[in-house]
Amino acid sequence: MGLVSQDAINQMRALMDQVEEPLQRTFQNVHQGYINETLVRFLKAREWNVSKAHKMLVESLNWRVQNEIDNILSKPIVPPDLYRAVRDSQLIGLSGYSREGHPVFAIGAGLSTFNEASVHYYVQSHIQINEYRDRVILPSASKKHGQPITTCVKVLDMTGLKLSALNQIKLLTILSSIDDLNYPEKTNTYYIVNVPYIFSACWKVVKPLLQERTRRKVQVLPGSGRDELLKIMDYTSLPHFCRREGSGSSRHSDSGSEDCYSLDHPFHQRLYDYIKQQSRINEAVEPVKQGSFHVDFPEPPAEEAEIAKTIESELHKFGNGNGISDSLNGLKINHD
Known part of the structure; x- marks a missing residue:
């Protein structure tokens, strides 16, 4: 790391040593002991401008406090x-982990409907999946590999894209x-x-x-991506929709346990059990309520x-017919 970066x-x-106590507490949940790596993420997001990165981080910590993000799990x-x-x-x-220890998240970009x-x-x-990733999965991976692992890999499946993306633009922009x-x-x-x-x-x-910096992260692979992905992960970590040699995939694989979207998959079972356990711990203080946990939606950045x-x-240019794609799910790539 160069002198400028270290400075x-x-x-x-x-x-950050000067921020008030509530922000310090939630910052601990953000950095999980890896303070420098966390600061680097925010600095990268603001092109290494310290003032802008600090402002971004403090605003994020205030968002966490105001919306009780520390309790969302x-x-x-x-x-x-x-x-x-x-x-x-x-x-x-x-679906698994890369050979370097990074969690591999599979996303059904084309088949997600967000209509239930x-x-x-x-x-x-x-947000719960984000927090579980950052507070449980990544610290566990770091401990296993004996070095900081603070980022993940995402595999986006474009199967089944439809023009219905137009109905999801608002939600996907929020996320x-x-x-x-x-x-x-x-x-x-x-x-x-x-x-x-x-x-x-x-x-x-x-x-x-x-x-x-976002463009450099995106790799559009031929077909199901199987051959390219096997260069960075074992077969057992491939998302179920990448296990075919050709292109195309199905909503469900033959085995429910292999379909990493399924609530029966070990990842979702562990996540579900973790949230239930945390809920029981807090029940004595605050009984579980029906209804969603409301979070303030940020104003999207101009670029978004x-x-x-x-x-x-x-999408409007392409019209209505012939399996036109839900391109938004794939193209709304976060700068994360």
């Missing part, structure tokens, strides 16, 4: 049928903005697989709008708004 980190640490989505409906329509899972619950439940679920402002630089690489023609056409328009507008415009 920026030292300046950030000095500034003790707030289950109930009843269980509603949680299952959220899982079936917001497709995400942990209110926006607040999807936001709650999204993307939450990540950009509060969980920056958490993803090493985005691998995009099972790509239809329409994605390629939209990608040409959207790619120039992304920051250079421009990307969403461009995607909407591009």
Whole structure:
């Protein structure tokens, strides 16, 4: 790390030592003992401008305090049928780990419908997975490998993309903005697989709008991406939709335990049990309530708004027919 970078980190640490106690407490949940690595993420997100990075981090910590994000892992989505409906329509899972120890998150970009619950439940679920990743999965991986592992890999499956993306732009912009402002630089690489023609056409328009550091992270792979992904992970860590040699995938694999989206997958079982356990610990203080855990939605950054507008415009150009893709889910790549 260069002298300039180290100087920026030292300046950030000095500034963070001055923030008030509530922000210090929530900052501990953010950095999990890896303070420098956390400061570097925010510095990267603001092009190493210390003043802007500090402002971004403090605003994020205030957002966490005001919305009780530290307690979100003790707030289950109930009843269980509603949680299952959220899982079936917001497709995400942990398929395994790369050979370097980074968690591999699989995202069903094309087949997620987000139509089984209110926006607040999807936001709650999204943040819970982020927090579980940062507070449980990444610290565990760091301990196992004996070095800081503070980022993940994401594999986005474009199977089943439809023009219905237009109905999801608002929600996806909310989720993307939450990540950009509060969980920056958490993803090493985005691998995009099972790509239809329409994605390629939209990608040409959207790619120039992304920051250079984001563009460098995106790799569009041929077919299911299997051969390329096997260079960085074992077969057992491949998402189920990448295990075919050709392109295309199905919503469910033959085995429910292999479908990393499924509530029956070990990752979701552990997450569900963890939230239930945390809920029981807090029950004596505050009984579990029906209803979603409301979080304030951030105003999307100008770049986010421009990307969403461009995607909407591009999709309209393609019209209504012939399996037109839900390109937004794939193109709304967070700058995290």
